[in-house]
Amino acid sequence: MTAAPSPSCDRVVELTTDQLRARLPEALRIYVTAMGYPPVTAQQRAPMWSAHMLRAGWRCIGAFNDDDELTGIGYGYLGAPGQWWHEQVRRGLQETGGDADAWLEDYFELTELHVHPSAQGAGLGEEILRRLLDGAPGSKVLLSTPEGPTRAWKLYQRVGFQDVLRNYNFTGDPRPFAVLGRPLPL
Numbered sequence: 001m002t003a004a005p006s007p008s009c010d011r012v013v014e015l016t017t018d019q020l021r022a023r024l025p026e027a028l029r030i031y032v033t034a035m036g037y038p039p040v041t042a043q044q045r046a047p048m049w050s051a052h053m054l055r056a057g058w059r060c061i062g063a064f065n066d067d068d069e070l071t072g073i074g075y076g077y078l079g080a081p082g083q084w085w086h087e088q089v090r091r092g093l094q095e096t097g098g099d100a101d102a103w104l105e106d107y108f109e110l111t112e113l114h115v116h117p118s119a120q121g122a123g124l125g126e127e128i129l130r131r132l133l134d135g136a137p138g139s140k141v142l143l144s145t146p147e148g149p150t151r152a153w154k155l156y157q158r159v160g161f162q163d164v165l166r167n168y169n170f171t172g173d174p175r176p177f178a179v180l181g182r183p184l185p186l
């Protein structure tokens, strides 16, 4: 791990697959706490996060406090045809007349970005996002986030993401989502 200063004073470092595996229960606890999901969701998501680690271009950034507790986590990988999210976004772009071929070629999917509520509001999410995308593969980055005036929404606007899809319904989730994207590097 290589440490770097962050606005929040937490240690923000790149994690290998082994390092995230060792911290997976902790990382999933941050995810469910930040998203307000029930604790059982953490166990349900563990196999998916483990499978994502094996995808091409996978890259992960973690933040740690002085007690070496994980306070934030972000990861992503190169999106590719056949992946569930890729095919969902392709369907949305085709239905709305968007340029699916342009957006869905050579992109980094920012899959997860979460900061523990006790560490939010100090610039840590932006630090993790910038570190994750600094050196990420792909000529662009895409993500999805629930619609609404959230802190995540403000962060993505601040770093120049643009609308790719709005009020989109992913299969199996009643909430409207936005798919946002921008060229890389930031």
Ligand SMILES: CC(C)(COP(=O)(O)OP(=O)(O)OC[C@H]1O[C@@H](n2cnc3c(N)ncnc32)[C@H](O)[C@@H]1OP(=O)(O)O)[C@@H](O)C(=O)NCCC(=O)NCCS
Binding pocket: 007, 008, 034, 035, 113, 114, 115, 116, 119, 120, 121, 122, 123, 124, 125, 126, 127, 144, 145, 146, 150, 151, 152, 153, 154, 155
């Ligand atoms: C989205 C999320 C990752 C953003 O992380 P964050 O650390 O809370 O947010 P940011 O890094 O953008 O920091 C934003 C705040 O820090 C402040 N800030 C920025 N730089 C700062 C600095 N150097 N020093 C102190 N404060 C700073 C900003 O003013 C801003 O405050 P505000 O939101 O009250 O106006 C986090 O809020 C989160 O986990 N949310 C729930 C889960 C979620 O929605 N994840 C994204 C799913 S797509």
